[in-house]
Amino acid sequence: MIIKKQVHRAYKKVNPIIGVLLFLISILLFVLTVPFGFVYGLIYKLFKGGVTSIGEYALKMAISIDQLGNVSMQYLLNALWIKKDGYYFGNRDETISSAIGRNKNLGTLTFFGRSIDRLLDTIDPNHSLNSIDYYIEPTDKIIDKLAWIHLVDGKILSTRSKGKTKYYIPGGKREPGETDTVTLVREIKEELSVAIIVPSMEYIGVFEAQADKHKLGILVRMTCYAAQYQGQLLPHSEIEEMVWLTYKDRELISAVDQLIFDFLHLKGDLVE
Incomplete structure (x- = not known):
């Protein structure tokens, strides 16, 4: 996985006339400039890096064309x-x-x-x-969430919300314009009454699976961090129970959390 830090922005509504005009301009510029730019790029890469660099350049072009096809088709x-x-x-x-x-x-x-x-x-x-x-930019098909991975003696801190039967790794949804840090700090304070120590945050990975209790095709994307904290861990807000789970408790959690459990167990961080 490639780490790409950014603040996600939702699509902005565009005047349809402006949209059509921008499309026509982009097509005109594409026809007039891309062939020359592509040929120049091939020559430049050939002289600067040889045949290998041409392959890398071609791959970047292929990815861009693939993204265009994903929209146009x-x-x-x-x-x-x-x-x-x-x-x-x-x-x-x-x-x-x-x-x-x-x-x-x-x-x-x-x-x-x-x-x-x-x-x-x-x-x-x-x-x-x-x-x-x-x-990628989150859409209505992807629920964008942050999670706090807190392990002690090979067990992971998990929570259960009021009225729920499954346990979840602490965290929550990103609000529009929020960074990873802001979301994680806010959610953990709301759920467990403690303050994440921001300088201690350590990126763990991104995991994605079918979202629980949503129709097929709705995914949840979980960006995970480990971090130290200040304060006393206490269930707060909608959190009814706080527990320490091991890998054998895998069936008690959501699909995306199961992927995280698998990853941590494979690393040797989560015990049976």
Whole structure:
């Protein structure tokens, strides 16, 4: 996974006339400038880095074209390549391969989608799964959350909300415009009454799975950090219970938390 820190911004509504004009201008500029720029780029990379650098340049171009295709062909791909409740194509920040990978994980590819996935795999094994981009702009198909990984003696701190039966790793949803740090500090203070020590925050990873109690195709993306804290851990707000779980408690948690448990257990940080 590649760490790419940024504040996510939602799409802005655009005047349809302005949208059409910008589209026409972009097409004109593309036709007039891209061929010359591409040829110059090939020559530049050849002389500066040899054949290998040309391959890297071509790959960057392929990714950009893939993102363009994900937007321009989104309605056709959604109709032919995925089932009704699949993860939609069309995110301007994502490639077609990444969207295929998400649907492969969900089991929502149609015959046509599976055929394309197999074709890609013959060229590059596990291509779609390895292409999943966990740092794209959040959409209504992705619930963007932060989680605090707090381990003591091989056990992980987990919580249960009022009226819920499953346990969850502490954390919560990102508000519009919030950074990872702001979200995590706010959520942990609200849930457990303690203050995260920001300089101690250590990035763990990003995990993604089908969201609990949501229709198929709605994913939850969990960005995880370990961190020290100040204060006394006490359940607060909607939190009814605070527990310490081990790997054997895996069936008591959500799908995305199960992936986190697997990761921590494999590292040897979470005991049986």
